[in-house]
Amino acid sequence: MINQIFQKLLENTIQNLDLILFITILLSSIIIYKKSKTYYKLSSYQGFKHFANAFLFLGLSAISTFTQSTISKIISISQLTQNTPILQIYESLTFVNFYFLAMAGFFLIYSLVWKEIKQKNFNILLLNLLAISLSYISYQKHYLFYIVMIILLIYGIMISYEKYINSKNKQSQLYLISLILITITFIIQLLLGFFEIIKLYANIITIGVFIILLYLTQKK
Amino acid sequence: MAKQKRDRLDLIYDILTNIRKSNNTIGPTKLQNKSNLSSLMFKDYIEELEQTKLLEKIETPKSAKYTFTLTKKGNQFLDKYKEMKSFVESFGL
16 A cells, blocks of 8 residues: 555656656757857857757757657557557657757767867768667667767766866866766666666756756856 | 967957957958967958958958958957857866
């Protein structure tokens, strides 16, 4: 009985947190995207463009994740088991989520290293092909996607750490912490799977990270 | 202590600030000297700033001479420079 009550409470908390997470990521992404885009239009500084693209894809990934979770609720309420279109949409959204998240990750890392890369013309087609391939390969084996994202994020942490050491800037320290926290949520999800309680913690950390990111972009 | 190397944003800021400080009109030689840039770099930057409409070249009638003036966008760049610089430093862009 107590177990059932606890389970129900946990489910409700996770559902509410999913909505808060969706709103936080979407709003933060829109604000950060708009700000970076404005700065890019004003200065033509490439770093702003790549950073804006990262948050455009993060926002899109939030929309597709939320849509998928809503569809999942509809499926569980209506108890659909046959091969209905809604089930197919649900399945294909996993691929779409991976693609958006991979593109966001690639652009985020590129915004850190673009100055060091000698190639002037950034190959957007190659990046898309990489993201599509990764999403396709990871479609059946989700853990592959998390492994690639963790490696990418650790690389981002190393670059951010180097930049922080050189600048000793308080804000870049916060950005470094945000990247570490996001990486931890990916590692938790990879190692412990999607236990409801783990998902709850991961969502709380993610909300915190986006609040930090939003604070950093609003600081003058 | 060695002066920190100026990045692209700093160089644009220096060029535009020098125009603003000269009552929004300045000749190319004076601007190049004040901005402390080689002629090749100066030419590249001026071309880019004209293309991106941050500054405007004003030709003197019946003469080969010209001056540079800030555009509305150029003024906006200067007003937002500190914010942009802080953004770049925060996110390591």
